[in-house]
Amino acid sequence: MKNLLVVSCVSDDVKAPLSMYILKNFTADVVTGVDKYSKEFDAETIxxxxxxxxxxxxxxxxxxxSQISPTLNNPYSVAQVLSGNLPRPMIQDDYVAVYDGKAVSVITPEAAYGMTKGFEEKFVAINKGENTEIKKVNVGQPVGELAAVDGAKAVLFGGLKGKFVSGSEAAKLKIDETEKFSSITIYDESECIVDACVQLMNKAYEMSCGKCVLCREGTSQFKQIVTEMTTGKAKMSDLDLIKEVSELISIGAYCPFGQSMTKPLTSAMELFADEFEEHIKKKSCKCGKCYKQAELYYIDPDECIGCGECIDACPEDAIEGKDGxxxxxxxxxxxxxxxxxxxCDEGCIKTATKLPKLPKKKTKCGKW
Ligand code: SF4
Ligand code: SF4
Ligand code: SF4
Structure with missing residues (x-):
């Protein structure tokens, strides 16, 4: 059987957009590494x-x-996408993924660059607020030399599969060759860690390929529970639930993404237990990020004509009412x-941070 080497530029973590950066800025080095690999394994290249x-x-x-997925470093998942299917991985010893009659191998631009230049250098995405800066660094270099982490509230290493540590802890670490150091995301004191977890869990939910139930349902549940922590609907017992389900997912999820995607949340819960408790028990956010933003939807009783159009539009079956x-x-x-x-053609579904007085029982339109 012939071989096919696929250089995948579509498997980056959302916090480490390295592939296209390396391919564009170090094209010759990547191509040299890819060609070396292709020759060695007698492979065509895509x-x-x-x-x-x-x-x-x-x-x-x-x-x-158009597919971007953490599973697209897996040969079977890549073969699926090349065949026009969804990116779903296959993890099995000795499994050979085949596309167009050829055995598929996958390499990233960073790995190809390493084959040319050696693995003493590494690329790191440093994220702060909306900004991302990609740096070429040396393995063994102290993190504190690369970014101002010491005074940070928290630092997330490794993106959606990563872990939060305190700023002072981050400053003591040294870059190694693992994926953990592909991204460093810095959060300062003004940023809410619970809100940061909402953003991360939303992304994890988007990135789950949906092949296995634990990851698919886990990302969905975590996204919902953490969001509820920012809107006053969560309970303290949800924290234990997250820990229990995380353990199950880390053992039972099918691929490395699913197995690790709970780590940012569980490490944040450990490091910032007070902040999570404040959100759930006191329903407040000292950073002023959560609650303030929570917009509640309500139907203006003075304007509703009771047509029922909104009921079908609601995916949560949250709207009650009958004709008139x-x-x-x-x-x-x-x-x-x-x-x-x-x-609602009448424009009577509105938002407010505090709900106005609304009917508590069935009320005919025009009688409010
Ligand atoms: S763990 Fe998540 S990303 Fe991995 S195969 Fe299962 S559903 Fe897909
Ligand atoms: S569609 Fe349903 S869930 Fe969405 S805002 Fe309206 S009532 Fe709420
Ligand atoms: S679509 Fe608008 S007018 Fe019709 S029932 Fe819903 S809220 Fe009332």
């Missing part, structure tokens, strides 16, 4: 790039995909998705 990206000087076919009666949103079920707003 460069798998995100849609809209192009790089000249590549020695192989360029294929574009003022409709009501059940706040315990509402997920603040906003889908009902565009369904």
């Amino acid at each position: 460069y798998l790039l995100p849609e809209g990206e192009d790089v000249s000087g590549l020695n192989g076919e360029i294929v574009h995909t 009666f003022i409709h009501i949103i059940d706040q315990d079920l509402c997920e603040q998705c906003g889908k009902c707003v565009s369904a």
